[in-house]
Amino acid sequence: MTFLHLSDLHLGKRLGEYELYEEQRAVLWEIVELCGARRPDAVLIAGDVYDKPVPTIEAVRLFDDFLGALCDLNIPVLIISGNHDSGERLGFASGLIRKSGVYIAGAFEGAPRCVTLQDDFGPVCFWLLPFLRPATVRAAFSALGLDTEGITDYTSAIRAAIGRATPDPAVRNVLVAHQFVTCRGHSPERCDSETLNAGGLDDVDLSVFDPYDYVALGHLHGPQRIGRDTARYAGSPLPYSVSEQNHRKSVCLVKMEQKGRTEIELVGLHPLRGVRTVRGSLEELCAPDFPGREPRGDYVLAQLRDEGAMQDPLARLRAVYPRLLGIELLRSGSGAAEFNAAALESARLDPMNALEEFFSGQLGRPMSRTQREIANSVFERLREEQT
Ligand SMILES: [Mn+2]
Missing domain, CATH: 3.30.160 (Double Stranded RNA Binding Domain)
Incomplete structure (x- = not known):
């Protein structure tokens, strides 16, 4: 089983006053050509398909053309929503288009969605987990009558959501997620085009993903591994800020043979403009x-x-x-x-940083964890209302 892992397309994103459709179309076509040449068994898109919850018409056309081209090659496409996407909008008609081999996990419905593909070594289970906030998990769990008591932060929320998956340890399991994943508190490399929370509140510890043979992550725009070779951020296909001028943009071509044997090749992309x-x-x-x-x-x-x-x-x-x-x-x-x-x-500075600075300046001590959580949930609600 070979699959291509990409993420953070951010279709419709602008750089300053400039639209990037030409660059985005070119890089998507480079990926289509790569798929034609290397014939992966699946393409995974780990969130932030679009740059905005209500994408521009051009961005939707671009993605439509891209999906069409992958379908013409008969390659299944597995997609999750990221924090920039509206899960509900991205998931429109997903029940219908799965018949064409396009699987979209848009809104979270209480458990990761599983898509199973087969090869000579047996099944590979792909678990699709859309971008989650603790509040999203609590709401989905309450709607299902499940216990929400232990869900206090990102790690406990993701742990609870993942806990609803039932990976068979005898077969190969791949998780697709869009979160800020750290390994034992070690922070990954970040850049200016990512929207992340401050203060480490959105950290999810890698140990949550231990049962998975490969973890296909989205959210960070620099390609990098987290803790192990088989847990990776694919990174954005194009540089989306000046802080990315030294990134070498790539996609991950992952080859899985029998369980425990996973090879990863980073295939470089060639953005039209630097x-x-x-x-x-x-x-x-x-x-x-x-x-x-x-x-x-x-x-x-x-x-x-x-x-x-x-x-x-x-x-x-x-x-x-x-x-x-x-x-x-x-x-x-x-x-x-x-x-x-x-x-x-x-x-x-993001508003959370600014508030923390103001708070400690006024009171001479840092905010407590509870205070940070309260402030953060207010900012999150504001952000959700804005989008
Ligand atoms: Mn992103």
């Missing part, structure tokens, strides 16, 4: 021989070292870098520079 920073004075960046001018199509953040006033820097830079994401001033020693750095820093 995302990167260029650094220097305005004159340097605009000079015809400046090495950072190429490739001209890349998305570029200009970091300027100029100390004095500059003449029309945006227009001059745009003429050289048509996909300019913005300007950052690297002025040193002046009040303006400090202000600039502080403003940038606070813009990066």
Whole structure:
């Protein structure tokens, strides 16, 4: 059994003011071609298919075309919703299209959904777990009349949800999930295009997934393993922030033979355009021989070292870098520079960080776990209302 593990497509995502449909279409087609060449038995998409709960028309078309192309190749596609997706919308007509080999776990219905595929070594059970918050698990469990008492945080919620699966230890089991997974408190590598909670409240410990031969994760945008080789984030197929300029984007091609034998190959992707920073004075960046001018199509953040006033820097830079994401001033020693750095820093803060900073500044002690949980659930409710 060979399957391709991808995640975090974020179709419809914009980078600054730029739409990325061209890049997204190109990378999806690279994946379709890879499927044509390597013929995996399944494709797993571990959440964040779309960038928004109500995706744009273009994004829906793009995904429709992608699924159609995989169906034409007769490759089953197994999909879960991520925190950016609306599980209900993503799961529309899932009962009908499963007949075409497209399995979507959109909204959580109280237990992971199991899809079984066969090969010469027997069955492989794929357990599909959509993105979960503790509140989602509690609501689904109460609706089923199940006990919700022990569900207090992400780890206990995911443990309870997974506990409703019944993996047979004699066969191969694969879990598809979209959570922030840590291994014994060791935090994975993160980047700016992910939406995560602060304070470690959404951590799920890897031990929850112990019975699974492979854990196909989504949520983090840098490809990486967590604790063991067979628990992985595939990462996003494209760089979605400047902080990802050094990522090598890839998909995981997983080969499972008899139970206990799993081989993983990372297949590199080739994004149509890069995302990167260029650094220097305005004159340097605009000079015809400046090495950072190429490739001209890349998305570029200009970091300027100029100390004095500059003449029309945006227009001059745009003429050289048509996909300019913005300007950052690297002025040193002046009040303006400090202000600039502080403003940038606070813009990066999420509300939870800001509140924690305010709380400890006012009261001289950090927030307790209970206080963090209360504040976090308020922020989560606000986030849900906004989306
Ligand atoms: Mn994501």
